[in-house]
Amino acid sequence: MKSLEKYAKKMASDWDRVLVRRVMWIDMEERIRRIFRDVEGSPYANEFGALFILNGIHEDAKEFYITQRLNQIQIGCGTRFLGLNAIDIEDEKPKKKVRFEKGAALWFSQSPTGGVTVFMSPYSSDVVTMTEDNIIIGMYKEPSRLTEREIYKIFSKFFKYLSITSALHPHTSLDYVWRLWLIYFDARSKRFGTLFNSLDRVIIFGGAFVTVCAFIIQALKS
Template sequence: MNEVGYPYTFSCYLGSTSVNFESIQIKMGSNFTGIEKKELGSISEDNIEKSNLIFEQGCALVFSQCTSGKIMIMLYPYKSELHSRCEKDIMLHQQLLPEQLTDALVLRSLQKLLFYARVSSINGIARGYSFKDRLELMKLNYLNIRSRNKCINAFLKLTNEWWKVVISILSAIIVALLV
Protein backbone atom coordinates (compact mmCIF):
# COMPACT_ATOMS: atom_id res chain seq x y z
CA MET A 1 0.00 0.00 0.00
CA ASN A 2 1.19 3.50 -0.72
CA GLU A 3 0.63 6.50 1.51
CA VAL A 4 -2.93 7.10 0.26
CA GLY A 5 -3.94 3.46 0.76
CA TYR A 6 -4.00 2.39 -2.91
CA PRO A 7 -2.10 -0.87 -3.52
CA TYR A 8 -0.57 0.22 -6.84
CA THR A 9 1.75 3.06 -7.74
CA PHE A 10 2.21 4.59 -11.15
CA SER A 11 4.49 6.97 -12.97
CA CYS A 12 4.51 8.74 -16.31
CA TYR A 13 7.33 8.55 -18.85
CA LEU A 14 7.89 10.40 -22.06
CA GLY A 15 8.97 7.69 -24.52
CA SER A 16 10.06 9.48 -27.67
CA THR A 17 10.18 13.23 -28.16
CA SER A 18 10.61 13.18 -31.94
CA VAL A 19 8.15 15.33 -33.85
CA ASN A 20 5.15 13.25 -35.00
CA PHE A 21 6.56 10.15 -33.35
CA GLU A 22 5.90 10.75 -29.68
CA SER A 23 4.82 8.34 -26.99
CA ILE A 24 3.70 8.78 -23.42
CA GLN A 25 3.69 5.78 -21.10
CA ILE A 26 1.82 5.64 -17.83
CA LYS A 27 3.34 2.65 -16.04
CA MET A 28 2.09 0.90 -12.95
CA GLY A 29 4.80 0.09 -10.44
CA SER A 30 6.35 -3.30 -9.78
CA ASN A 31 4.44 -5.39 -7.24
CA PHE A 32 5.68 -8.18 -5.02
CA THR A 33 3.38 -11.11 -5.71
CA GLY A 34 3.83 -12.62 -2.27
CA ILE A 35 5.56 -15.62 -3.83
CA GLU A 36 9.10 -16.63 -2.95
CA LYS A 37 10.66 -19.17 -5.28
CA LYS A 38 13.23 -21.37 -3.54
CA GLU A 39 15.85 -23.27 -5.45
CA LEU A 40 18.29 -25.76 -4.04
CA GLY A 41 21.69 -25.47 -5.62
CA SER A 42 24.87 -27.26 -4.74
CA ILE A 43 28.25 -25.63 -4.79
CA SER A 44 30.92 -28.30 -4.22
CA GLU A 45 29.73 -30.26 -1.17
CA ASP A 46 27.50 -27.58 0.41
CA ASN A 47 23.81 -27.35 -0.39
CA ILE A 48 22.92 -23.71 -0.74
CA GLU A 49 19.29 -22.62 -0.83
CA LYS A 50 18.61 -19.59 -2.98
CA SER A 51 15.35 -17.74 -2.88
CA ASN A 52 13.99 -15.36 -5.48
CA LEU A 53 11.16 -12.99 -4.79
CA ILE A 54 8.68 -12.95 -7.66
CA PHE A 55 7.57 -9.51 -8.84
CA GLU A 56 5.04 -8.57 -11.49
CA GLN A 57 5.54 -5.63 -13.79
CA GLY A 58 4.75 -4.26 -17.22
CA CYS A 59 1.24 -2.91 -16.66
CA ALA A 60 0.99 0.30 -18.68
CA LEU A 61 -1.16 2.63 -20.71
CA VAL A 62 0.65 3.91 -23.80
CA PHE A 63 -0.35 6.83 -26.00
CA SER A 64 1.70 6.54 -29.17
CA GLN A 65 1.71 8.93 -32.10
CA CYS A 66 2.94 7.55 -35.41
CA THR A 67 4.62 9.50 -38.19
CA SER A 68 1.28 10.32 -39.86
CA GLY A 69 0.23 12.11 -36.66
CA LYS A 70 -2.48 9.57 -35.77
CA ILE A 71 -2.61 8.32 -32.18
CA MET A 72 -2.94 4.77 -30.85
CA ILE A 73 -3.85 3.89 -27.25
CA MET A 74 -2.58 0.54 -25.91
CA LEU A 75 -3.13 -1.19 -22.58
CA TYR A 76 -0.63 -3.75 -21.25
CA PRO A 77 -1.27 -6.22 -18.39
CA TYR A 78 0.89 -7.14 -15.41
CA LYS A 79 3.23 -10.08 -16.07
CA SER A 80 5.51 -12.14 -13.88
CA GLU A 81 7.55 -15.27 -14.45
CA LEU A 82 4.69 -17.30 -12.95
CA HIS A 83 1.59 -15.57 -14.30
CA SER A 84 0.42 -13.50 -17.24
CA ARG A 85 -2.87 -12.93 -19.01
CA CYS A 86 -3.48 -14.61 -22.36
CA GLU A 87 -3.67 -11.32 -24.24
CA LYS A 88 -0.36 -9.59 -24.81
CA ASP A 89 -2.01 -6.18 -24.97
CA ILE A 90 -5.31 -4.49 -25.66
CA MET A 91 -5.53 -1.89 -28.40
CA LEU A 92 -8.14 0.56 -27.13
CA HIS A 93 -8.00 3.05 -30.01
CA GLN A 94 -6.12 3.49 -33.23
CA GLN A 95 -6.00 6.12 -35.96
CA LEU A 96 -7.16 8.90 -33.61
CA LEU A 97 -6.57 12.43 -34.76
CA PRO A 98 -4.87 14.62 -32.12
CA GLU A 99 -8.05 16.70 -31.71
CA GLN A 100 -9.98 13.49 -30.89
CA LEU A 101 -7.76 12.90 -27.85
CA THR A 102 -9.92 14.74 -25.33
CA ASP A 103 -9.62 15.01 -21.56
CA ALA A 104 -12.64 12.69 -21.23
CA LEU A 105 -10.99 10.02 -23.41
CA VAL A 106 -7.74 10.24 -21.43
CA LEU A 107 -9.69 9.95 -18.15
CA ARG A 108 -11.64 6.89 -19.43
CA SER A 109 -8.34 5.33 -20.55
CA LEU A 110 -6.81 5.94 -17.11
CA GLN A 111 -9.85 4.31 -15.47
CA LYS A 112 -9.39 1.29 -17.76
CA LEU A 113 -5.71 1.17 -16.77
CA LEU A 114 -6.53 1.11 -13.06
CA PHE A 115 -9.17 -1.58 -13.59
CA TYR A 116 -6.87 -3.66 -15.82
CA ALA A 117 -4.00 -3.32 -13.33
CA ARG A 118 -6.20 -4.82 -10.64
CA VAL A 119 -7.60 -7.70 -12.70
CA SER A 120 -4.26 -8.61 -14.32
CA SER A 121 -2.33 -8.54 -11.04
CA ILE A 122 -1.92 -11.68 -8.95
CA ASN A 123 -2.87 -9.58 -5.93
CA GLY A 124 -6.09 -8.51 -7.65
CA ILE A 125 -6.89 -12.06 -8.75
CA ALA A 126 -6.41 -13.26 -5.17
CA ARG A 127 -9.17 -10.89 -4.05
CA GLY A 128 -11.45 -12.41 -6.69
CA TYR A 129 -13.49 -11.05 -9.57
CA SER A 130 -17.02 -9.78 -9.14
CA PHE A 131 -19.65 -10.33 -11.82
CA LYS A 132 -19.19 -6.68 -12.83
CA ASP A 133 -15.40 -7.24 -13.15
CA ARG A 134 -15.98 -10.21 -15.44
CA LEU A 135 -18.36 -8.20 -17.62
CA GLU A 136 -15.93 -5.29 -17.80
CA LEU A 137 -13.09 -7.66 -18.74
CA MET A 138 -15.21 -9.26 -21.47
CA LYS A 139 -16.05 -5.76 -22.75
CA LEU A 140 -12.36 -4.80 -22.81
CA ASN A 141 -11.50 -7.95 -24.74
CA TYR A 142 -14.39 -7.36 -27.13
CA LEU A 143 -13.34 -3.74 -27.71
CA ASN A 144 -9.76 -4.86 -28.37
CA ILE A 145 -9.31 -3.95 -32.03
CA ARG A 146 -6.92 -6.85 -32.72
CA SER A 147 -9.15 -9.53 -31.23
CA ARG A 148 -12.22 -8.03 -32.92
CA ASN A 149 -10.46 -8.33 -36.31
CA LYS A 150 -9.50 -11.94 -35.52
CA CYS A 151 -13.13 -12.73 -34.62
CA ILE A 152 -14.42 -11.18 -37.84
CA ASN A 153 -11.92 -13.15 -39.92
CA ALA A 154 -12.77 -16.37 -38.07
CA PHE A 155 -16.50 -15.73 -38.62
CA LEU A 156 -15.96 -15.14 -42.34
CA LYS A 157 -13.99 -18.38 -42.64
CA LEU A 158 -16.68 -20.21 -40.68
CA THR A 159 -19.37 -18.68 -42.89
CA ASN A 160 -17.55 -19.93 -45.98
CA GLU A 161 -17.45 -23.45 -44.51
CA TRP A 162 -21.13 -23.31 -43.57
CA TRP A 163 -22.07 -22.22 -47.07
CA LYS A 164 -20.43 -25.39 -48.41
CA VAL A 165 -22.55 -27.48 -46.03
CA VAL A 166 -25.76 -25.56 -46.81
CA ILE A 167 -25.23 -25.83 -50.57
CA SER A 168 -24.55 -29.57 -50.25
CA ILE A 169 -27.74 -30.07 -48.24
CA LEU A 170 -29.84 -27.98 -50.67
CA SER A 171 -28.37 -29.90 -53.62
CA ALA A 172 -29.22 -33.21 -51.94
CA ILE A 173 -32.81 -32.04 -51.24
CA ILE A 174 -33.29 -30.87 -54.84
CA VAL A 175 -31.95 -34.13 -56.23
CA ALA A 176 -34.16 -36.12 -53.82
CA LEU A 177 -37.27 -34.14 -54.86
CA LEU A 178 -36.54 -34.50 -58.57
CA VAL A 179 -36.01 -38.26 -58.41
Protein backbone atom coordinates (compact mmCIF):
# COMPACT_ATOMS: atom_id res chain seq x y z
CA MET A 1 0.00 0.00 0.00
CA LYS A 2 1.64 3.21 -1.22
CA SER A 3 -0.14 5.47 1.26
CA LEU A 4 1.14 3.36 4.17
CA GLU A 5 4.75 3.82 3.08
CA LYS A 6 4.25 7.48 2.17
CA TYR A 7 2.83 8.57 5.51
CA ALA A 8 5.06 6.29 7.56
CA LYS A 9 8.08 8.04 6.01
CA LYS A 10 6.46 11.41 6.66
CA MET A 11 5.93 10.56 10.34
CA ALA A 12 9.53 9.35 10.64
CA SER A 13 10.69 12.62 9.08
CA ASP A 14 8.52 14.60 11.51
CA TRP A 15 10.06 12.71 14.42
CA ASP A 16 13.61 13.50 13.31
CA ARG A 17 12.74 17.17 12.80
CA VAL A 18 11.09 17.42 16.22
CA LEU A 19 14.16 16.03 17.98
CA VAL A 20 16.39 18.63 16.32
CA ARG A 21 14.05 21.46 17.27
CA ARG A 22 13.81 20.31 20.88
CA VAL A 23 17.61 20.32 21.17
CA MET A 24 17.64 23.87 19.76
CA TRP A 25 15.98 24.96 23.00
CA ILE A 26 19.34 24.77 24.80
CA ASP A 27 20.95 27.56 22.76
CA MET A 28 17.78 29.65 22.73
CA GLU A 29 17.50 29.52 26.52
CA GLU A 30 21.12 30.59 26.86
CA ARG A 31 20.44 33.60 24.61
CA ILE A 32 17.45 34.58 26.76
CA ARG A 33 19.41 34.21 29.99
CA ARG A 34 22.33 36.21 28.60
CA ILE A 35 20.04 39.09 27.64
CA PHE A 36 18.26 38.88 30.99
CA ARG A 37 21.59 39.26 32.79
CA ASP A 38 22.06 42.57 30.97
CA VAL A 39 18.55 43.64 31.96
CA GLU A 40 19.00 42.56 35.56
CA GLY A 41 22.21 44.55 35.84
CA SER A 42 20.58 47.78 34.68
CA PRO A 43 19.87 50.48 37.31
CA TYR A 44 16.38 50.80 35.78
CA ALA A 45 15.39 47.17 36.37
CA ASN A 46 14.00 47.80 39.87
CA GLU A 47 11.34 50.11 38.46
CA PHE A 48 9.46 47.02 37.24
CA GLY A 49 9.59 45.19 40.57
CA ALA A 50 12.04 42.45 41.48
CA LEU A 51 12.65 40.85 38.07
CA PHE A 52 13.48 37.16 38.13
CA ILE A 53 13.97 34.30 35.67
CA LEU A 54 13.09 30.65 36.18
CA ASN A 55 12.32 27.40 34.40
CA GLY A 56 8.60 26.86 34.30
CA ILE A 57 8.84 23.11 34.77
CA HIS A 58 8.69 20.93 37.86
CA GLU A 59 12.01 20.22 39.55
CA ASP A 60 11.59 16.48 38.99
CA ALA A 61 11.03 17.07 35.26
CA LYS A 62 14.55 18.51 35.00
CA GLU A 63 15.86 14.97 35.33
CA PHE A 64 14.48 14.20 31.87
CA TYR A 65 16.67 14.82 28.85
CA ILE A 66 15.95 18.03 26.94
CA THR A 67 14.11 16.16 24.16
CA GLN A 68 11.87 14.31 26.61
CA ARG A 69 10.09 17.27 28.17
CA LEU A 70 8.16 20.37 27.18
CA ASN A 71 10.49 23.19 28.15
CA GLN A 72 9.49 26.59 29.44
CA ILE A 73 11.32 29.66 30.70
CA GLN A 74 9.70 32.62 32.42
CA ILE A 75 10.68 36.18 33.27
CA GLY A 76 8.53 37.46 36.09
CA CYS A 77 8.02 40.64 38.09
CA GLY A 78 7.82 40.55 41.86
CA THR A 79 5.60 42.71 44.03
CA ARG A 80 5.54 46.38 43.06
CA PHE A 81 4.18 48.65 45.78
CA LEU A 82 1.84 51.46 44.74
CA GLY A 83 2.29 53.75 47.74
CA LEU A 84 -1.36 53.29 48.71
CA ASN A 85 -3.04 51.98 51.85
CA ALA A 86 -6.63 50.88 52.35
CA ILE A 87 -8.92 49.35 54.94
CA ASP A 88 -10.40 45.94 54.21
CA ILE A 89 -13.00 44.22 56.33
CA GLU A 90 -12.03 40.71 57.42
CA ASP A 91 -14.20 38.78 59.89
CA GLU A 92 -16.17 42.00 60.42
CA LYS A 93 -13.02 43.76 61.59
CA PRO A 94 -11.18 46.56 59.77
CA LYS A 95 -7.68 45.66 58.68
CA LYS A 96 -5.06 47.85 57.05
CA LYS A 97 -3.92 46.62 53.65
CA VAL A 98 -1.02 47.86 51.55
CA ARG A 99 -1.86 48.13 47.85
CA PHE A 100 0.53 46.58 45.34
CA GLU A 101 0.57 45.07 41.88
CA LYS A 102 2.04 41.78 40.73
CA GLY A 103 1.61 38.92 38.27
CA ALA A 104 3.28 40.43 35.20
CA ALA A 105 5.34 37.89 33.29
CA LEU A 106 6.90 36.98 29.97
CA TRP A 107 7.29 33.33 29.14
CA PHE A 108 8.54 31.13 26.34
CA SER A 109 6.80 27.76 26.04
CA GLN A 110 7.79 24.83 23.83
CA SER A 111 5.20 22.81 21.93
CA PRO A 112 5.43 19.05 21.22
CA THR A 113 6.68 19.88 17.70
CA GLY A 114 9.59 21.86 19.15
CA GLY A 115 8.13 25.24 18.24
CA VAL A 116 8.04 28.13 20.70
CA THR A 117 5.09 30.27 21.76
CA VAL A 118 5.74 33.57 23.56
CA PHE A 119 3.18 34.95 26.01
CA MET A 120 3.06 37.97 28.26
CA SER A 121 0.68 38.82 31.09
CA PRO A 122 -0.07 42.24 32.64
CA TYR A 123 0.25 43.63 36.14
CA SER A 124 -2.84 43.16 38.27
CA SER A 125 -3.87 44.70 41.58
CA ASP A 126 -6.88 45.53 43.71
CA VAL A 127 -6.79 48.97 42.10
CA VAL A 128 -6.50 48.23 38.36
CA THR A 129 -6.83 45.00 36.37
CA MET A 130 -6.59 44.60 32.60
CA THR A 131 -9.27 42.75 30.65
CA GLU A 132 -6.80 40.21 29.24
CA ASP A 133 -5.14 37.48 31.33
CA ASN A 134 -2.33 37.07 28.82
CA ILE A 135 -1.48 37.72 25.18
CA ILE A 136 0.40 35.57 22.67
CA ILE A 137 2.91 37.89 21.01
CA GLY A 138 4.79 35.36 18.92
CA MET A 139 4.75 31.81 17.58
CA TYR A 140 7.99 30.43 16.18
CA LYS A 141 8.45 27.25 14.17
CA GLU A 142 11.71 26.46 15.92
CA PRO A 143 13.88 27.98 18.69
CA SER A 144 16.57 29.08 16.22
CA ARG A 145 14.13 31.72 14.93
CA LEU A 146 14.50 33.46 18.28
CA THR A 147 17.76 35.22 17.54
CA GLU A 148 19.26 37.76 19.94
CA ARG A 149 17.76 40.54 17.85
CA GLU A 150 14.31 38.95 18.02
CA ILE A 151 14.59 38.38 21.78
CA TYR A 152 15.56 42.03 22.31
CA LYS A 153 12.44 43.06 20.37
CA ILE A 154 10.31 40.80 22.56
CA PHE A 155 11.83 42.23 25.75
CA SER A 156 11.22 45.76 24.47
CA LYS A 157 7.56 44.96 23.80
CA PHE A 158 7.27 43.38 27.25
CA PHE A 159 8.68 46.42 29.07
CA LYS A 160 6.31 48.71 27.18
CA TYR A 161 3.43 46.42 28.14
CA LEU A 162 4.51 46.54 31.78
CA SER A 163 4.61 50.32 31.78
CA ILE A 164 1.10 50.74 30.37
CA THR A 165 -0.57 48.03 32.48
CA SER A 166 0.72 49.45 35.75
CA ALA A 167 -1.89 51.02 38.01
CA LEU A 168 0.29 54.16 38.18
CA HIS A 169 0.19 54.75 34.41
CA PRO A 170 -2.24 57.39 33.04
CA HIS A 171 -3.73 54.83 30.57
CA THR A 172 -4.18 56.98 27.49
CA SER A 173 -6.27 56.18 24.42
CA LEU A 174 -3.10 55.41 22.48
CA ASP A 175 -2.11 52.85 25.11
CA TYR A 176 -5.52 51.25 24.83
CA VAL A 177 -5.23 51.02 21.03
CA TRP A 178 -1.78 49.43 21.31
CA ARG A 179 -3.09 46.80 23.73
CA LEU A 180 -6.10 46.20 21.49
CA TRP A 181 -3.75 45.77 18.55
CA LEU A 182 -1.79 43.09 20.42
CA ILE A 183 -4.99 41.30 21.42
CA TYR A 184 -6.30 41.44 17.86
CA PHE A 185 -3.16 39.76 16.53
CA ASP A 186 -3.06 37.15 19.29
CA ALA A 187 -2.77 33.85 17.40
CA ARG A 188 -5.73 32.42 19.31
CA SER A 189 -7.95 35.25 18.11
CA LYS A 190 -6.98 34.76 14.47
CA ARG A 191 -7.09 30.99 14.46
CA PHE A 192 -10.28 30.32 16.36
CA GLY A 193 -12.29 33.49 15.84
CA THR A 194 -15.46 33.17 13.80
CA LEU A 195 -16.31 35.65 11.07
CA PHE A 196 -18.58 37.48 13.49
CA ASN A 197 -15.84 37.78 16.08
CA SER A 198 -13.39 38.99 13.45
CA LEU A 199 -15.81 41.70 12.33
CA ASP A 200 -16.46 42.55 15.96
CA ARG A 201 -12.74 43.02 16.60
CA VAL A 202 -12.42 45.21 13.50
CA ILE A 203 -15.32 47.37 14.69
CA ILE A 204 -13.84 47.67 18.18
CA PHE A 205 -10.43 48.55 16.81
CA GLY A 206 -11.97 51.04 14.38
CA GLY A 207 -13.90 52.67 17.20
CA ALA A 208 -10.78 52.97 19.31
CA PHE A 209 -8.88 54.43 16.35
CA VAL A 210 -11.59 57.05 15.74
CA THR A 211 -11.53 57.92 19.45
CA VAL A 212 -7.78 58.49 19.34
CA CYS A 213 -8.05 60.62 16.19
CA ALA A 214 -10.75 62.74 17.82
CA PHE A 215 -8.60 63.08 20.93
CA ILE A 216 -5.60 64.26 18.85
CA ILE A 217 -7.71 66.74 16.84
CA GLN A 218 -9.20 68.17 20.03
CA ALA A 219 -5.73 68.49 21.56
CA LEU A 220 -4.46 70.37 18.50
CA LYS A 221 -7.39 72.79 18.61
CA SER A 222 -6.90 73.62 22.29
